[in-house]
Amino acid sequence: MSFLPQEIIRTKRDGGELDPAGIAAFIQGLTDGSVSEGQVAAFAMAVFFRGMSRKEAVALTLSMRDSGEVLSWPELDRPVVDKHSTGGVGDNVSLMLAPIAAACGLAVPMISGRGLGHTGGTLDKMESIPGYTAMPDNALFRKVVGSSGCAIIGQTGNLAPADKRFYGIRDVTATVESVPLITASILSKKLAAGLGALVLDVKCGNGAFMDNPDRANELARSLVEVAVGAGMPTTALVTDMNQPLASAAGNAVEVMNAADFLTGKARDSRLLEVTLALAAEMLVSGGLAATVEEAKKHALAALENGSAAERFNRMVAELGGPKDFLADPDRHLEKAPVVSACLAGEQGYVADYDTRAIGLSVVALGGGRIRPGDPVDHAVGLTQLLPVGTRVEKDTPIAMIHARNADQVAVAEKELRKAIRFADTAGEVAPVILGRHG
CATH class of the missing domain: 3.90.1170.30 (Pyrimidine nucleoside phosphorylase-like, C-terminal domain)
Incomplete structure (x- = not known):
């Protein structure tokens, strides 16, 4: 029988369980345009009200991953691990975390997003640095990850393109808050990046997407269980967003805050605690430390001995930014x-x-x-x-x-x-x- 989008919608509307083949066909239609915007909106609303089993959420995530290019990193001789934050205010953790993890022996191909609404975007922050190429071609991206150990860039249209169309429709149909759909949106892009493991920072509080502990923990559980079900080892920390994480909020000002953090000039205490905790999770997930305590010591050492700062500076230079950025960030930032x-x-x-x-x-x-x-x-x-x-x-x-x-x-x-x-x-x-x- 040929694929009928309305039958997928009807099954989910009535509380039935979708089979992986049906989900895959629907996402293929979403990607190639053969499923209409109205049908996508109806599907999103059905999922919003009826939810999804873990099996369905895994199938949805994998289908969205497979809607475009899926990277692999056979040339790297180090574990490939990344982190994702659900977003907050003064959350510039990625800028320090990627180079700390790289200095400790991980490869971190960090594909980041732009800010929307009240939350800041890592990509906008990096673009505060003059000359920085936030959207490099694949060859440069791979080269920088190989030589610097990390690269903070934006999502290309080739990675999980189904997510871009799906999110745009969810955004205008009041279906963004669905936990299975958030889960598939986040994880499809991370799975497409070819990671060996993932660490998640699920923000909770009045500055977060999930404003209460029950919802934050529900999302964290969903993300971990679906990621593991899709074959990617994953852990999640739930962190407080009832106050700005850094003492700065903005773009260039958060980059300056990160520069001060990396060079040891100043470090906000809560920001340091979250950064080291996430770095420790990454190192344990990547098999480079046996315990969180041991991993935190490695991460702090990479900060204190300047090797994390050196990795950040190299990444910035290789992506077109100033070669001496951390020597005098104040001179370079607008x-x-x-x-x-x-x-x-x-x-x-x-x-x-x-x-x-x-x-x-x-x-x-x-x-x-x-x-x-x-x-x-x-x-x-x-x-x-x-x-x-x-x-x-x-x-x-x-x-x-x-x-x-x-x-x-x-x-x-x-x-x-x-x-x-x-x-x-x-x-x-x-x-x-x-x-x-x-």
Whole structure:
């Protein structure tokens, strides 16, 4: 019998289980355009309400992986491992994690995304570096991974192209939040990258896609179980996103924060804890350390002895950026013409953040995008954001605003004040690592 998309939709709508061949045929039709946008939307809505079994989610993920090119790395003599974050504010972990892992002996072909909504994108951050080629051809990508041990680049149209069309339709049909569909979207691209293992950072909190622990843990479990079911060893950490992770939020300002982190000039404590924890998971997954404790020591040593910084600098140079980037990042990164302190205006302690609002204040400055394809101002953003629990006086700066003009400063200041709550006493600060799966 010939393939009928409406029968797949009907089966799922009525709560039935789809067979792998039917799922594969539907995704093939999604990829080649023979399944209509309306049919894709109906399928997404049926999955949204009916869910998917693990077997179905694995089949969906593999079909989306196989919709385009699937990389392999036979030329590498080191384990190939990557990390994926579900996105947050001030989350520049990838910029330090990839070179730390590379310095410890892993190969990290990190295919990253752009920012959308309140979350920042790793690719936008890397493009703050003048000359950096974020979308290299396959030959250059492979060369840089081979020589530097890591390359942070953007997704090419050849990797999991089904996901691009599927996500675009989900985005306009209110079906983005479906756990099986999120799982297949994330993992199809990572499986297509030819990884030997994957580590996931599932963000949880008011600045995260998953805003409560139950939903974050549900997604983490789904990602780990489906990835393992698809043949890729995977672990996940659930981490706190109820405050910005770094003390900077933006593009060039987060790159500067990463440069300071790699060179040892300054390291935000929560950012350091998450970065080392994820690096340890990667090293254990790649078979380069027996325990998480041993792996953390290796990762910290790579930071302290400068080998991680050297890997980052080499990667930047090989992808077209300045050869001396880490020697003087301030000289290379674009700066906003206006930098203004936002003062607390009251006494007390930083009690909590509306972290999503912090991210949206960066978008309002021009440092993010509401729609795919929007231009991004790499220079604007926030720095010196105070951690929760910090004591402030009325004249204590709660952040430095980097903007194009005074009008932007005024808007950002207003949004910042609304996004930070003060209290008379220092409350309990939530741990940054909330759980582990896998």
